[in-house]
Amino acid sequence: MNITKAIFKCSSERISQVPKDALRDVAFIGRSNVGKSSLINMLTRHGGLAKVSATPGKTRLINHFRINDSWYLVDLPGYGYARTSKQLRGSFAKIITDYIFKCEKLHFLFVLVDIRLEPQKIDLEFINLLGEHGVPFGIIFTKADKLSAAQRKHAIARYEQTLLEQWEELPPRFISSSEKQMGREEILDFIEKCLKAEPSDTE
Numbered sequence: 001m002n003i004t005k006a007i008f009k010c011s012s013e014r015i016s017q018v019p020k021d022a023l024r025d026v027a028f029i030g031r032s033n034v035g036k037s038s039l040i041n042m043l044t045r046h047g048g049l050a051k052v053s054a055t056p057g058k059t060r061l062i063n064h065f066r067i068n069d070s071w072y073l074v075d076l077p078g079y080g081y082a083r084t085s086k087q088l089r090g091s092f093a094k095i096i097t098d099y100i101f102k103c104e105k106l107h108f109l110f111v112l113v114d115i116r117l118e119p120q121k122i123d124l125e126f127i128n129l130l131g132e133h134g135v136p137f138g139i140i141f142t143k144a145d146k147l148s149a150a151q152r153k154h155a156i157a158r159y160e161q162t163l164l165e166q167w168e169e170l171p172p173r174f175i176s177s178s179e180k181q182m183g184r185e186e187i188l189d190f191i192e193k194c195l196k197a198e199p200s201d202t203e
């Protein structure tokens with residue numbers, strides 16, 4: 001897919017505020033600082049579209065970016081920031097759970113995980129929650145430039161093994177680096193196919 005137009009549409013603090021049109025959402029979520037905003041800027045090739053910050057917890061709102069006037073790329077707030085030490089199951093911020101479980105616009109969700117870290121409890125909890133609710137999702141391993149090719153392979157195999165303890169099938173998986181523009185084609189092609197799979201005129 002070629003992104004010819006990427007426009008910031010709106011920031012919502014509640015799902016009642018998300019755009020009411022028929023365009024579908026492809027959203028990005030993950031722990032604070034995992035690189036969501038950087039990835040969105042890399043995918044759209046718009047350096048300043050989503051705010052990148054060295055301070056975790058920067059994105060607290062649901063940000064909609066209209067792409068090619070045909071779908072929305074959505075930057076969701078990071079989880080696991082304020083309450084990391086006592087993060088309990090089911091305690092993801094309401095804005096996040098409302099959006100992913102109730103918002104009909106959501107078509108596909110990418111869960112971002114830092115490729116350098118061993119599988120994190122909070123990510124696995126979140127992924128299991130998606131499974132329980134039947135939310136279609138894929139995993140993007142971020143910051144791949146920080147590891148060698150061999151280390152990447154090892155990290156992903158470790159992650160897959162962990163997922164297979166809970167899941168019979170693995171979700172779609174992608175490796176990315178916003179620094180090195182890695183994974184862009186694969187992710188955009190996947191989104192294109194995903195949006196084609198279920199035309200909005202059937203909704």
Ligand code: GTP
Nearest residue numbers: 032033034035036037038052053057058059078178
């Ligand atoms: P919040 O909105 O705070 O939840 O963070 P975020 O997930 O949007 O992360 P953001 O894109 O703001 O990036 C966090 C930090 O990681 C920044 O310092 C980025 O420069 C850095 N970063 C993001 N992606 C990459 C990457 O692919 N490679 C490297 N080396 N650094 C990255």
Ligand code: MG
Nearest residue numbers: 036037058059
């Ligand atoms: Mg962000």
